[in-house]
Amino acid sequence: MSCHLYYLIFVFYLTQTFADFPYKKGFFDQYVDHFNLISFSNRTFKQYYLYQDESWDPKGGPIFFYAGNEGPIEGFWTATGFVHEIAPQFGAFVVFPEHRFYGKSLPFGADSFKPPYLGLLTIEQAMADFAVFLTALKEQLNVTQSKIIAFGGSYGGMLAAYMRFKYPNIIDGCLASSAPIHMQDINSPRDFFFQHVTQNFRDINEKCYDSVKMAFQKMNNLAASGPSGLRVISEEFKLCTALEDDKSYQHLLGWIRSAFTVMAVLNYPYPTGFMGNLPGFPVKVGCEFIMNSTSLLEGLANAAGVFYNNSLQCYDIYSEFIECSDPSGCGSGPDAIAWDYQACTELLSPRGSNSVTDMFPVLPWNPELRAAYCQKKYGITPRDNWTAVQFWGQNIKSASNIIFSNGNLDPWMGGGVNEDLSESLVSVTVIGGAHHLDLRSSNQLDPPGVVLAREKEKAILRQWLS
Amino acid sequence: MSCHLYYLIFVFYLTQTFADFPYKKGFFDQYVDHFNLISFSNRTFKQYYLYQDESWDPKGGPIFFYAGNEGPIEGFWTATGFVHEIAPQFGAFVVFPEHRFYGKSLPFGADSFKPPYLGLLTIEQAMADFAVFLTALKEQLNVTQSKIIAFGGSYGGMLAAYMRFKYPNIIDGCLASSAPIHMQDINSPRDFFFQHVTQNFRDINEKCYDSVKMAFQKMNNLAASGPSGLRVISEEFKLCTALEDDKSYQHLLGWIRSAFTVMAVLNYPYPTGFMGNLPGFPVKVGCEFIMNSTSLLEGLANAAGVFYNNSLQCYDIYSEFIECSDPSGCGSGPDAIAWDYQACTELLSPRGSNSVTDMFPVLPWNPELRAAYCQKKYGITPRDNWTAVQFWGQNIKSASNIIFSNGNLDPWMGGGVNEDLSESLVSVTVIGGAHHLDLRSSNQLDPPGVVLAREKEKAILRQWLS
Numbered sequence: 001m002s003c004h005l006y007y008l009i010f011v012f013y014l015t016q017t018f019a020d021f022p023y024k025k026g027f028f029d030q031y032v033d034h035f036n037l038i039s040f041s042n043r044t045f046k047q048y049y050l051y052q053d054e055s056w057d058p059k060g061g062p063i064f065f066y067a068g069n070e071g072p073i074e075g076f077w078t079a080t081g082f083v084h085e086i087a088p089q090f091g092a093f094v095v096f097p098e099h100r101f102y103g104k105s106l107p108f109g110a111d112s113f114k115p116p117y118l119g120l121l122t123i124e125q126a127m128a129d130f131a132v133f134l135t136a137l138k139e140q141l142n143v144t145q146s147k148i149i150a151f152g153g154s155y156g157g158m159l160a161a162y163m164r165f166k167y168p169n170i171i172d173g174c175l176a177s178s179a180p181i182h183m184q185d186i187n188s189p190r191d192f193f194f195q196h197v198t199q200n201f202r203d204i205n206e207k208c209y210d211s212v213k214m215a216f217q218k219m220n221n222l223a224a225s226g227p228s229g230l231r232v233i234s235e236e237f238k239l240c241t242a243l244e245d246d247k248s249y250q251h252l253l254g255w256i257r258s259a260f261t262v263m264a265v266l267n268y269p270y271p272t273g274f275m276g277n278l279p280g281f282p283v284k285v286g287c288e289f290i291m292n293s294t295s296l297l298e299g300l301a302n303a304a305g306v307f308y309n310n311s312l313q314c315y316d317i318y319s320e321f322i323e324c325s326d327p328s329g330c331g332s333g334p335d336a337i338a339w340d341y342q343a344c345t346e347l348l349s350p351r352g353s354n355s356v357t358d359m360f361p362v363l364p365w366n367p368e369l370r371a372a373y374c375q376k377k378y379g380i381t382p383r384d385n386w387t388a389v390q391f392w393g394q395n396i397k398s399a400s401n402i403i404f405s406n407g408n409l410d411p412w413m414g415g416g417v418n419e420d421l422s423e424s425l426v427s428v429t430v431i432g433g434a435h436h437l438d439l440r441s442s443n444q445l446d447p448p449g450v451v452l453a454r455e456k457e458k459a460i461l462r463q464w465l466s
Numbered sequence: 467m468s469c470h471l472y473y474l475i476f477v478f479y480l481t482q483t484f485a486d487f488p489y490k491k492g493f494f495d496q497y498v499d500h501f502n503l504i505s506f507s508n509r510t511f512k513q514y515y516l517y518q519d520e521s522w523d524p525k526g527g528p529i530f531f532y533a534g535n536e537g538p539i540e541g542f543w544t545a546t547g548f549v550h551e552i553a554p555q556f557g558a559f560v561v562f563p564e565h566r567f568y569g570k571s572l573p574f575g576a577d578s579f580k581p582p583y584l585g586l587l588t589i590e591q592a593m594a595d596f597a598v599f600l601t602a603l604k605e606q607l608n609v610t611q612s613k614i615i616a617f618g619g620s621y622g623g624m625l626a627a628y629m630r631f632k633y634p635n636i637i638d639g640c641l642a643s644s645a646p647i648h649m650q651d652i653n654s655p656r657d658f659f660f661q662h663v664t665q666n667f668r669d670i671n672e673k674c675y676d677s678v679k680m681a682f683q684k685m686n687n688l689a690a691s692g693p694s695g696l697r698v699i700s701e702e703f704k705l706c707t708a709l710e711d712d713k714s715y716q717h718l719l720g721w722i723r724s725a726f727t728v729m730a731v732l733n734y735p736y737p738t739g740f741m742g743n744l745p746g747f748p749v750k751v752g753c754e755f756i757m758n759s760t761s762l763l764e765g766l767a768n769a770a771g772v773f774y775n776n777s778l779q780c781y782d783i784y785s786e787f788i789e790c791s792d793p794s795g796c797g798s799g800p801d802a803i804a805w806d807y808q809a810c811t812e813l814l815s816p817r818g819s820n821s822v823t824d825m826f827p828v829l830p831w832n833p834e835l836r837a838a839y840c841q842k843k844y845g846i847t848p849r850d851n852w853t854a855v856q857f858w859g860q861n862i863k864s865a866s867n868i869i870f871s872n873g874n875l876d877p878w879m880g881g882g883v884n885e886d887l888s889e890s891l892v893s894v895t896v897i898g899g900a901h902h903l904d905l906r907s908s909n910q911l912d913p914p915g916v917v918l919a920r921e922k923e924k925a926i927l928r929q930w931l932s
Contacts, residue, residue: 031849033502034852035501035502035588035590035591036499036501036502036582036585036586036588037585037811037844037846037847037849038581038582038584038585038844038845038846039505039582039585041845041846042846042847115504116504116505118504119502119503119504119505120502122501122502124501124590125501128855128856131855131856132851132852132855135851135855166632167855167858168858168861168864168865169854169855169858169859169861169862169864170855345503378503378504379504379507380503380504380507380508381503381508383497383503385598385601386500386598388635389594389597389598389601389633389635389636390594390597392633392634392635393635395634395635396635398634398635398866398867399634400864401864
């Protein structure tokens with residue numbers, strides 16, 4: 001460990017202001033391969049992390065650790081105001097290590113996304129990074145007896161729970177927000193996702209739902225009519241490059257579905273810059289566009305524009321949306337490559353849309369399509385059972401000290417833990433909450449449900465830490 | 467998983483008799499690298515396993531799984547009669563999968579021990595083998611609700627406990643016999659080992675201990691006197707090749723210490739063929755040789771011969787003993803290479819002997835010597851903290867349903883769990899027991915302590931399975 005400690009660099013003491021939560025930053029040396037010392041001969045890379053110690057009580061204050069997920073860590077720092085707001089109440093040291101292969105934490109720099117390097121992007125490696133980092137941090141701070149609480153949202157929530165599963169020697173308790181861990185069992189339901197997205201729009205107004213369905217029907221008819229139909233669609237959707245064939249048409253359908261998905265997932269009561277720019281209650285805004293439009297296609301296009309930016313002259317659907325191994329979306333840039341690989345190897349995704357239990361066109365996704373895609377793209381055959389074997393699937397009752405929170409507006413809710421499993425495996429439902437709203441900063445527009453949820457979460461944390 | 471199930475071959479139905487416990491055998495396809503699908507492109511190898519289903523109750527009988535450790539699995543099948551004896555009482559399916567890189571389970575055949583292949587020999591890979599195998603076995607047997615109890619002795623006991631730590635979704639309870647898991651924390655005591663070996667001989671007769679100490683002193687004096695002294699030693703020890711220098715002399719010292727170690731570890735009340743051939747109560751037999759000899763050196767040589775076979779014309783100390791990264795010994799043949807690598811990467815060993823707290827010559831072993839040895843041999847730097855980070859070190863209280871049994875004659879006892887840690891983390895002390903005596907077949911020479919221990923263990927298993 002000494003080699004790690006040696007590199008535990010707290011040199012960047014420059015404090016930045018970022019959405020009102022200033023942080024300090026550092027880099028920590030990690031082995032590129034924790035599970036094979038020969039493959040890369042103990043080679044290391046620099047894992048980036050953010051931290052804040054200003055409210056920390058070195059005499060027994062806990063460590064609040066956020067399990068960095070699929071993106072640059074600064075974004076999660078900003079989106080996780082709850083942790084920063086409560087840290088002073090607990091005298092906590094706050095630390096956000098970044099997930100390998102995202103942000104600045106690239107084990108092989110720009111080459112990271114090529115084989116064989118990409119093979120080192122696994123949940124197990126990322127968790128080992130966290131475990132080694134936290135152990136070294138406690139030694140560095142000379143607080144080996146301090147308790148550590150893991151926080152995380154979405155995939156980060158899964159990681160936080162998995163850290164408590166696999167490293168309870170290091171993690172004393174966990175708040176896993178909007179973590180679809182049950183979905184990681186191949187035998188679990190996975191149709192819930194686009195159903196829930198659909199329901200969110202339907203709940204605004206049945207007419208909104210009807211219009212979306214009819215709009216997609218109309219598009220299909222136009223597309224089936226040949227080049228002239230595709231031309232009409234291209235114009236209505238203000239596409240920078242006109243559709244040429246069914247392949248580009250299918251891409252447009254994915255682009256639209258993705259916009260509706262993001263609006264539903266991030267349906268916060270106030271504007272957010274997390275994963276793009278959205279207004280407050282984007283689902284409602286989208287439905288208003290749909291219902292106030294003069295034509296079905298214009299309505300659909302304007303609703304998609306809530307996410308893709310209505311003020312653009314035209315949409316470049318290839319830069320704005322990337323088809324990948326996860327029908328809920330992979331984001332863009334290098335992060336999208338990393339996520340695509342993870343969804344080919346360990347992460348199980350929702351099933352595609354079917355136009356029956358949801359309002360979207362038939363855009364299928366299932367284990368067979370996944371296997372074909374991943375074989376073609378990476379030369380690998382996904383192991384459908386692996387994630388449940390490794391991370392317990394539905395069989396998690398032997399764990400302890402985990403809060404699973406889920407918002408009832410969140411399309412991911414159906415993949416999560418939504419009932420108490422024991423005295424210390426507690427479910428918290430955030431009424432009126434979208435994806436991990438409880439982890440965000442408090443806001444005057446917060447629904448009462450999230451205020452209550454945060455109070456309950458704080459009380460449980462206090463109990464674990466007492 | 468389908469590809470695994472496809473290969474779950476139960477073709478070898480030939481029943482063999484082996485020490486009264488017949489078995490059937492099979493091979494199971496495992497990925498060579500569970501943690502990196504790119505490195506070897508989903509390549510698989512055949513993991514060997516033994517099983518017995520004759521007493522199995524397919525309607526709810528449990529699976530008794532032995533976590534194969536560092537050697538051919540047949541040896542562990544034979545040495546673990548307890549499991550076979552109680553299986554009919556529980557209607558259990560008994561299965562012993564072999565540990566990768568040992569016995570027939572070589573991921574790359576005879577090339578397995580070369581880089582880069584050797585890098586795939588890790589505790590994590592071996593545990594993933596077990597987890598994937600057991601999951602497929604339950605599907606194959608169509609008993610997905612059946613409970614699995616893990617058994618293991620020594621390193622196998624560590625693996626059994628670690629399986630319950632890391633895969634409680636698969637393992638419902640565990641009997642970890644003589645498992646020095648606490649020693650896997652670099653900060654834990656590790657001087658106990660040769661002290662305990664020494665004490666075992668001292669407990670037979672103080673004169674035995676005195677003679678051993680004096681004999682080593684005399685050897686040192688002779689060795690220091692130059693070639694003539696080495697010649698005397700070589701003759702007294704019936705060496706096939708005479709000692710030539712200090713290096714060969716040091717090797718002889720290790721050879722002697724190793725014999726005393728094995729006699730203490732396997733100090734069973736009856737003869738055993740496990741890890742060589744030993745008479746009943748070998749420590750007592752060794753001491754009798756020492757005390758009945760006409761010279762100190764003859765006594766020491768004869769005592770070592772209890773293990774190395776006194777009837778040989780001469781001893782080939784280089785084939786009989788291999789210096790390696792574990793001062794308690796690495797065995798011989800390919801198994802010794804595998805163990806040597808494991809002790810360089812994940813397994814922490816006892817400290818060397820010091821001639822102060824033990825009766826042996828100064829043959830040091832510590833983290834610095836380990837690092838130098840492993841760097842030279844494999845080009846790797848051991849990570850002292852890793853095993854405790856990964857496998858919880860002393861911080862195991864959040865686990866459940868584990869029996870830790872230790873014999874009070876066993877030199878490994880000091881590295882194990884010797885007190886109850888919770889209602890379901892139970893310690894059982896086997897009075898009069900050497901290394902995992904409780905796992906062996908019942909024998910009319912058994913001390914009452916092991917009979918009692920086995921009854922207690924059975925009662926706890928029954929409670930978990932009810």
